[in-house]
Amino acid sequence: xxxxxxxxxxxxxxxxxxxxxxxxxxxxxxxxxxxxxxxxxxxxxxxxxxxxxxxxxxxxxxxxxxxxxxxxxxxxxxxxxxxxxxxxxxxxxxxxxxxxxxxxxxxxxxxxxxxxxxxxxxxxxxxxxxxxxxxxxxxxxxxxxxxxxxxxxxxxxxxxxxxxxxxxxxxxxxxxxxxxxxxxxxxxxxxxxxxxxxxxxxxxxxxxxxxxxxxxxxxxxxxxxxxxxxxxxxxxxxxxxxxxxxxxxxxxxxxx
Amino acid sequence: xxxxxxxxxxxxxxxxxxxxxxxxxxxxxxxxxxxxxxxxxxxxxxxxxxxxxxxxxxxxxxxxxxxxxxxxxxxxxxxxxxxxxxxxxxxxxxxxxxxxxxxxxxxxxxxxxxxxxxxxxxxxxxxxxxxxxxxxxxxxxxxxxxxxxxxxxxxxxxxxxxxxxxxxxxxxxxxxxxxxxxxxxxxxxxxxxxxxxxxxxxxxxxxxxxxxxxxxxxxxxxxxxxxxxxxxxxxxxxxxxxxxxxxxxxxxxxxxxxxxxxxxxxxxxxxxxxxxxxxxxxxxxxxxxxxxxxxxxxxxxxxxx
Numbered sequence: 001x002x003x004x005x006x007x008x009x010x011x012x013x014x015x016x017x018x019x020x021x022x023x024x025x026x027x028x029x030x031x032x033x034x035x036x037x038x039x040x041x042x043x044x045x046x047x048x049x050x051x052x053x054x055x056x057x058x059x060x061x062x063x064x065x066x067x068x069x070x071x072x073x074x075x076x077x078x079x080x081x082x083x084x085x086x087x088x089x090x091x092x093x094x095x096x097x098x099x100x101x102x103x104x105x106x107x108x109x110x111x112x113x114x115x116x117x118x119x120x121x122x123x124x125x126x127x128x129x130x131x132x133x134x135x136x137x138x139x140x141x142x143x144x145x146x147x148x149x150x151x152x153x154x155x156x157x158x159x160x161x162x163x164x165x166x167x168x169x170x171x172x173x174x175x176x177x178x179x180x181x182x183x184x185x186x187x188x189x190x191x192x193x194x195x196x197x198x199x200x201x202x203x204x205x206x207x208x209x210x211x212x213x214x215x216x217x218x219x220x221x222x223x224x225x226x227x228x229x230x231x232x233x234x235x236x237x238x239x240x241x242x243x244x245x246x247x248x249x250x251x252x253x254x255x256x
Numbered sequence: 257x258x259x260x261x262x263x264x265x266x267x268x269x270x271x272x273x274x275x276x277x278x279x280x281x282x283x284x285x286x287x288x289x290x291x292x293x294x295x296x297x298x299x300x301x302x303x304x305x306x307x308x309x310x311x312x313x314x315x316x317x318x319x320x321x322x323x324x325x326x327x328x329x330x331x332x333x334x335x336x337x338x339x340x341x342x343x344x345x346x347x348x349x350x351x352x353x354x355x356x357x358x359x360x361x362x363x364x365x366x367x368x369x370x371x372x373x374x375x376x377x378x379x380x381x382x383x384x385x386x387x388x389x390x391x392x393x394x395x396x397x398x399x400x401x402x403x404x405x406x407x408x409x410x411x412x413x414x415x416x417x418x419x420x421x422x423x424x425x426x427x428x429x430x431x432x433x434x435x436x437x438x439x440x441x442x443x444x445x446x447x448x449x450x451x452x453x454x455x456x457x458x459x460x461x462x463x464x465x466x467x468x469x470x471x472x473x474x475x476x477x478x479x480x481x482x483x484x485x486x487x488x489x490x491x492x493x494x495x496x497x498x499x500x501x502x503x504x505x506x507x508x509x510x511x512x513x514x515x516x517x518x519x520x521x522x523x524x525x526x527x528x529x530x531x532x533x534x535x536x537x538x539x540x541x542x543x544x545x546x547x548x549x550x551x552x553x554x555x556x557x558x559x560x561x
Binding site: 006007008010012014015018019022023086089090091094095096097098099101251256 | 308309310311312329330331333334336338340342344345346347348349353354356357358359360361362363364365405
């Protein structure tokens with residue numbers, strides 16, 4: 001009995017990366033362009049009307065938020081769309097017939113989601129670094145949050161992909177849960193500018209901690225303590241990993 | 257050391273109120289060519305999917321090569337290659353890429369594996385299309401790809417779920433030649449098909465499922481010889497005769513020049529000839545044959561109807 005099927009896990013990871021890379025215009029370049037449009041519109045048109053952290057222009061403040069938003073949405077899309085397509089085409093059975101374990105399956109899919117999240121996030125960041133006077137005070141922390149966020153959202157995408165039977169259900173998951181939580185996570189504003197009730201409500205949004213912690217890596221300034229952001233993000237990662245492994249071990253909606 | 261390639265132990269599968277499989281138990285011997293037959297909705301594909309680990313049975317256990325399909329799934333999946341009924345493909349990859357990926361899932365790589373996948377491509381006449389995306393292929397080509405994918409890990413047990421459905425004569429011949437070759441090399445072959453003449457010609461033993469229940473499990477030759485009837489074909493001239501009641505009750509099919517009677521095996525031919533004379537039939541020709549697997553199958557599956 002093999003302990004861990006490294007070759008199998010790697011093969012699935014590479015296949016998932018090649019899958020999104022083969023349609024890179026749609027999966028990498030289009031999201032980068034969308035984010036840069038946000039930067040153009042929000043950064044130039046409404047920058048004067050929004051208060052952010054001291055000593056920062058709105059565009060400087062916005063870029064890390066946009067990078068994180070791009071990471072969150074694309075890592076979610078990678079696992080969710082891959083799974084739903086594989087279910088609809090029936091080719092998920094190629095993997096299910098193989099001796100790949102649920103853990104190996106999970107690691108391969110999350111790994112590919114992280115690669116896509118980082119690739120797209122890096123694209124937005126590079127433009128931001130060149131176009132604006134942006135410094136990364138703690139690059140290690142920035143990378144840690146980017147990795148955590150893409151792994152978390154890869155996991156959320158996997159849960160959505162497993163539980164959805166058709167594209168319509170996945171679309172509802174994305175439009176009514178992921179997009180609102182992302183937009184309300186402080187990507188475009190500091191929650192300190194919000195009324196008290198919405199500030200409290202923002203603390204219930206797990207995406208907020210990923211955005212806030214990521215931004216701290218750039219400016220050493222944040223809405224909540226970096227320890228809290230790290231703790232919540234890591235806890236969320238463990239929770240979503242646990243949920244997915246239970247779904248995969250039980251074969252919910254994929255082996256029933 | 258178990259002699260069973262596959263062992264089903266009290267397998268049941270429920271989908272809500274529907275009982276797709278009801279307490280199925282039997283074994284498929286190692287090295288055999290086994291037919292799993294039944295009408296649409298009998299539970300054949302459900303049983304195959306449970307064997308391959310694509311669905312989890314509600315109760316019961318399945319062992320493939322002695323490996324439990326749930327508790328020791330790595331062993332059971334390495335032992336089994338399934339050619340599914342549906343023509344599934346992956347639009348992102350070429351045939352060659354898919355075979356390499358599938359090999360990787362099984363932990364297989366390196367020159368020896370490359371050699372084997374090239375051999376599969378050649379053997380299944382896919383070499384010319386190796387770099388084509390699978391969604392651009394015809395149905396027959398897709399079927400060949402699925403066969404190649406099921407064989408990348410050289411499984412001991414090969415399951416073919418309706419492999420010849422909708423395929424042309426050439427592919428059918430290629431497929432059966434290849435399957436016979438694999439069987440001769442010691443692989444266990446499990447076949448489901450609606451073409452019962454194929455099952456009769458190839459399978460040493462068959463199981464017949466109907467409405468989720470095991471209706472028959474026997475050597476094909478025993479099943480055919482155990483059948484209580486034989487068929488007598490009579491060609492006649494001079495218009496449709498009026499058969500006496502003893503013959504009329506035994507008519508299996510009738511046309512303007514030919515009638516087939518389904519008669520008890522022990523009934524002497526003289527008796528039939530006597531009844532034909534009595535019915536004033538102008539005989540042109542008469543032949544007798546044993547039941548085909550299709551006729552046995554129809555008898556068994558129509559018992560409850």
